[in-house]
Amino acid sequence: MSDDTRCPRPTYLDGLNDAQRDAALHGSGNAAGPLLIIAGAGSGKTNTLAHRVAHLLAEGVDPAQILLLTFSRRAADEMIRRVQRIAAKVSPRHARLAQGGFPWAGTFHSVGARLLREFAGRIGLDPAFTIHDREDSADLMNLVRHELGLSSKTRRFPMKGTCLAIYSAAVNTQNRLTDVLQTSFPWCAEWEADLRQLFRAYVEAKQAQQVLDYDDLLLYWAQMVSEPDLAREVGERFRHVLVDEFQDTNHLQSALLRAMKPDGRGLTVVGDDAQSIYSFRGATVRNILDFPDQFDPPARRVTLDRNYRSTPSILAAANAVIAQARERFSKDLWSERPAGEKPVLVSVRDEADQAAYVVEQVLARREAGLRLKAQAVLFRAAHHSVRLEIELTRRNIPFVKFGGLKFLEAAHVKDVLAVLRWSQNLRDRVAGFRAIQLLPGIGPKTAGRILDNLQAAAPGCALLPEQPVPEGVRDGWVAFATLVEGLGGDTWPQPVERLAQWYEPQLERLFDDAHVRQADIQQLARIAATYPSRERFLTELTLDPPDATSDESGAPLRDEDYLILSTIHSAKGREWSAVSLLNTVDGCLPSDLATGSEREIEEEMRLLYVAMTRAKDHLDLIVPQRFYITGQSGMGDRHVYASRTRFIPNRLCGHFSSRSWPSIEPAVTGDAQSRERAIDLAARMRDMWN
DNA sequence: GCTAAGTCTTTTTTT
């Protein structure tokens, strides 16, 4: 018997290298033990996982038995597309099977929502529960906070966002409140007793209104599978559970995986500890570092360290940066591509020059034949790109921005959605509270009273127009109440259009830039029309919000060429031929707000690593020398000097080339001047801390 | 009881 027949290698696996194939084929047959794939940046992770899924299909696993957990909806779609392409190579039957889709592919949160709706009856949950996004949750927290009288304490009580952050951290890390306060929010520790009371009331409020927040989607899921019978039932339904971006899962998520797959059989997780960048959301590198030894026998580990993306020069620099990290699965990425050019450290005077430099480079590369879409500008915080956005708009260069303020978070969009949500569920206090106050002359007091009345009354909304409101508002209120009552009767998407019509005068009254916002409302109506019903629209929008904001520059058409602007977090998993990183400066990266502990600083270092490893061929790290202080009157000249990020100390400079822009005139006075400035600089740096 | 104006705090990354 020849080797070939004993180990037949299906041709659809031909494109993989040895390690990738090893991962794809792991545990062929039924006895697939737990598998950890450490997949470095650009090592073909998605491809490997997609092959593994296709291989499972080839072995006869039904797509409905595969639970595929990814970080974002977009990642899930991409994965499924690839699986379908590979399955087409296996056989026509498998192609059809894959074409039918994977019902259980998505984010932890969206899969959680689906499971909970299905099992709602058995865990005492209303199957029609609504889902609050972060801002809704913060609003509810605020409501409760006021009701408990915590806002009028003599010493200032933490604000709604902080309260929610503390609550969320406690839930996601599964730590005690005391510990969470101690480690992450020491300045709020004095409020522990009040916070505990607040959180208890917050949970009760959610339950009274049949509302779940993001954390609940995981928490209820975890609670559900902590019941042995349900755990077995859910665990058996999914013969295979595959988790992407495992380094960014939190304690709660790993607990829930373990509950479903106690012995790890059928469990595959993929990740890269060097790219863990979500600890602010409770994610912990420990999940991936400790994964193998959770099981007996321990999980098999496969490392993918061959990089197919970047030039060796870029990889060498990125490896040198991440080598400074303290704890990780050691791996250095390698590549067989030609060396390429070193990453460039570009020194510019200020943010205005930074924007000008980026535009010049982007245009030059486009002249050289590189499409805008193959280029990206990355940054730590969404507002870092403001200058550049202005410059791009002025120069008529189309761009799309990822990350930062979402379309759905804009006040006017939230207003319309609040009315729509309230019309669906009049007991939704958060939506109602916001919706009712849209009427001029009605504030928190009247709104609260109306909601109390509705709560007390029997379900059904016949009495809405009769609610007590101040005299001058009567007519407006009756018109509004009638509209809200009528929305349920219209066929979708009529309600959104009627609502938009009603909202227009409010828009004029509330905002100076009403016409810009009006465009967003129309955009919302267009998005709404792509959903089959009001219910589906409202529930699915919270979990899968549209990606990019429709900017004033006008959203570029799909087939048009445009430049990508993105926060580093939103750039996860993506790649471009040329990447420019803005503000590679201490204070921005690491962010001033994240230098509290060594753990936070390490995460900022990984952030730089993630940014660098997005680049295939060209990488510019831009270092503005000074920053103007915002908030000063008129054309103030107050500024601070910044220095290159601490993650690229001098001893690593050999991995980079350096340049200044605009190029320094070789004038005799140049040196003297710059030295004088340097002395000045040191004094100012000290002054910053006075 | 509502709104508008003024003061003080917080300020990132996202499902």
Add this chain to the structure above:
DNA sequence: AAGACTTAGC
């Protein structure tokens, strides 16, 4: 630069 809270005025 925005949001939360307080205070003054209608």
